[in-house]
Amino acid sequence: MVPTEHELHGFFRSYSRKLAEDYAATRPRVLEDPGTAGDQGEESWASLLRDWLPEGYSVVTKGRILGASGDASPQVDVIVLKPNYPKFLKGHKYYFLEGVAAAFECKLTLKPGHLEKVMKNAKLIAGLQPKPSGSPQKEIMAPLVYGVLAHSYSWSADKDSVVTRITEKIHELGQQAIEPRELPELVCIADLAGWRLAHCSIARYTVGDWVEPDPSIRDAAIELIKKEYAGFPQKNHRTSSYVQLLIEKPHSEYTTQYYPEHINSNTPTESWERFTPIGAFIAALYDKLAYRDPGLLNISEYFKAVHVPASSGGVNQAKGKLQWPRSVISDATWATSWDKGPEWQEVFF
Template structure:
């Protein structure tokens, strides 16, 4: 099948970002502050160009919570379409208007990954508790991501090996609940790695899901899975160029659409343009991370197969 133009466009964006990386890195030692600012602007521009147009993208802000406290400075913020213009130039951004927040790096290091996980958890813990559906209980706003032009982790047989292992290690150590996990990591020359949750609780489980529970020796579980989207030519008959940034835009749009139904037709369209995601290793936790009422619902009625349902067994 011919590769869709969306992936060709993302491939061109990736090449432009790589050229910027080489140019900025050459000057980073003499002026690291400016290099960092340029890295943020590069990513902000990509999000402005490729996320739904009604969402405003700003740089360098702190998220202001309802209790008066604030987050550490965040490099790039995505604001709701309804966020008041009168607040648009303030560097303290009200939490209720923040859809997504990103740390941006020129060259990613392992310490940056752990810091991003800790920041994501701290910010998500400040969000109001949401109960009543699988989606609400396994997700807390804002979407939180880590974006980088490149990384300095040692390479394995696959470019993303060490990167994935560092993410997996932090996912095991940092959050107290799967809703606090870092949502997405994108290293433009390596891979997009995003988390999804899968619920193995209640009636209606498939044969494969029951076998999975048998393998881990549990009667039920909630799994969080970081999945890799890369451009390795494991299939010589397919051109995977553009897949990394295409995967990032798809993942962010899909997550945003769970809250904003007006962009679901666009998210559905993106989902049909190509293949997103790949392999990963599940992290399992007890069904106790869900409320009693949600667990009763799953055991009485099961999950939902409807598109965009907050009771879907597979969620962002």
């Protein structure tokens, strides 16, 4: 059994304090010299990533991502290069898309307009790569992990209200995307919360006797769901104790990595008292990188085993899922078996 307090929790608290100290030292300089202050904020996050990512992953600042077509992204603050990135090319500020593992915008103080820019840039980065085919993972997921990292935030309200407002803003902007691969995957505000994107290749509805013991009512509930999604191919699975409906209906969802009670806790004995947005972010980043680099799966699973709070999910606060047409996954891919392998998972966290 994992002890309540693990060394990882203490490490993440230490890094959280370091970012808070950097923010307190840098913020007074913003009006005097916003460029240098911003550079210092970027370096804080770059240093965190250098310390926490495996040997071989390089972290650079201020560069553009270059697609095979020659088109380039806007300038990105922090870029994580894959271990196989050519050493000679690391000194150039145009980084090849296929060699980039992750990229992040960095803000000292996150504002609503920053989220809008991040959503636009996520679409531009996805557009640098022709959409691949062959599996839901390839067709749904973005070519690299992209998001925004901030020391703090500009919203003036109590923390619970701010988290709700940011969640709603992210969901609202996400609805403007045409495909799931156009969305940013991670948002982290070091002194507040995090947000992570998950994709579902199918929709699964289960009505069991533990919810409704009457079989006829269970069947009626499934029939209502069938009618709601009449335009999507469906599969039924029935047992004596439950009815399950699987629908070829892709959707995505942002979950909030947040424990309202975690602020100013000095006695880390409960799950929420061990939570830090930094810890949740690093664990989520490993999750997402592991889809592209299976060699990271063991560390990703270790974070879950020691229970880094909110590492494997979060609280769903968004009003509804981001729904996609069935066509975001190709007909050829839909024709393959749903249990073909890891690239045909139901959920990609």
